[in-house]
Amino acid sequence: MTDTTINYISSHPTEHKLAAYRYYIERMLNLNNRQHKEWQTILNIAKANNFPTTLIHKLRQKTQYKIMRATPQTQKTTRNGQPSSFLSHTRKITNLFKHTNLKIAIIYHNTIAPPTKPATDHKTPPHSKAGIYQLTCKSCNL
Numbered sequence: 069m070t071d072t073t074i075n076y077i078s079s080h081p082t083e084h085k086l087a088a089y090r091y092y093i094e095r096m097l098n099l100n101n102r103q104h105k106e107w108q109t110i111l112n113i114a115k116a117n118n119f120p121t122t123l124i125h126k127l128r129q130k131t132q133y134k135i136m137r138a139t140p141q142t143q144k145t146t147r148n149g150q151p152s153s154f155l156s157h158t159r160k161i162t163n164l165f166k167h168t169n170l171k172i173a174i175i176y177h178n179t180i181a182p183p184t185k186p187a188t189d190h191k192t193p194p195h196s197k198a199g200i201y202q203l204t205c206k207s208c209n210l
Contacts, residue, residue: 076118083162089114089124093131 073088074080089110096106107128114124204210 071113071116073113073117076120085119086123086127089119089127090131093128094135097132097135 074085076085078085092106092110092113096103096110099106111121111124114121
């Protein structure tokens with residue numbers, strides 16, 4: 069297990085920040101004999117990433133409660149059989165659906181991928197691209 073997670077003071081949505089801790093806590097709860105040691109490790113990771121320990125304790129309580137009352141859920145689908153997805157940039161909208169059987173997917177379009185992908189336009193003249201060029205003089209061929 070690494071000791072680096074999304075830092076608590078980052079601008080990521082809280083759900084994203086807590087995802088690793090949910091995983092760590094669920095994994096810990098499935099251990100039979102090393103839960104105390106694993107819990108201390110989780111608290112140390114949280115402290116190293118500026119998380120309030122009270123938040124991690126509440127997350128553990130919530131996770132334990134969910135596991136105790138867990139029932140198999142069926143995923144809702146759309147008319148064409150695809151899983152429901154929902155484009156949302158705010159937590160308020162996802163909170164509206166918190167107590168429903170719908171699974172909400174947050175999709176971000178402002179990622180680093182578009183500026184780093186190579187251009188797919190093959191009509192770009194070769195000399196308009198960035199780089200080092202070798203030019204040949206048309207009159208003396210130097």
